[in-house]
Amino acid sequence: MYGISRIDDETHRTHAWRVSLRRRGKMLVKNFPDRKFKGKGKALQAAKAHRDALLQRYPPLSRVEFAKVKRRNNKSGVTGVCLVCCKYYLADGTEKRLWYWEASWPTSPGQHINQRFSCAIHGKQRAFEMACQARRRGLRQVRGVFWAAERGELSH
Structure with missing residues (x-):
């Protein structure tokens, strides 16, 4: 219960x-x-x-309210938006790094969407703004109530 x-x-x-x-x-x-x-x-x-x-x-908190809770490890200042570095190696062994601002938001329970915006293509500031905008759009689609675990029966 x-x-x-x-x-x-x-x-x-x-x-x-x-x-x-x-x-x-x-x-x-x-x-x-x-x-x-x-x-x-x-x-x-x-x-x-x-x-x-x-x-x-x-x-209980709505799923949107829960998704907006700012965590202690947040470094971007915006919940659900973070800077991501992807490393890869060329055929000659040279290391390359690509930087992205990534937005994420919940969809259905246990699922979420990530969307990345390249700093190389858009510039760091514009990529950040685009990630924030994508997250705001994504959160408008989130519905329901947040339950930390699967909700039990409310039998009376």
């Missing part, structure tokens, strides 16, 4: 359902002990009600 797990620890005599969701960097956790709720089934009902209330109050 999405956001709900079972705790059965005989050593500490702990038997409960745990609701645990992460929303925008904050963990939302609450336990529903069997003893307090007078049984395993009633504790589960309370946990589901609490989880559903949390989902209403704190909806």
Whole structure:
């Protein structure tokens, strides 16, 4: 069940359902002990009600919002746009390098599109601008809600 797990620890005599969701960097956790709720089934009902209330109050990120989150390792200043170097060797052994600005964006879950723009053809600044523009266009096509893992059943 999405956001709900079972705790059965005989050593500490702990038997409960745990609701645990992460929303925008904050963990939302609450336990529903069997003893307090007078049984395993009633504790589960309370946990589901609490989880559903949390989902209403704190909806998950949209896939576009998630795709726009800036990571710590971002060096370009634009999420989803990075400078890429491709090395290759000529027949005589000479090493050549081609530089590209690459834009990427999600399509369906687990899939994404990359589009490269050559610095040699367009110039470094123009290639960067083209990559940013391609990413903006790509993100306009992204739909749905982001789930870190495959969403479980929301059975009631």
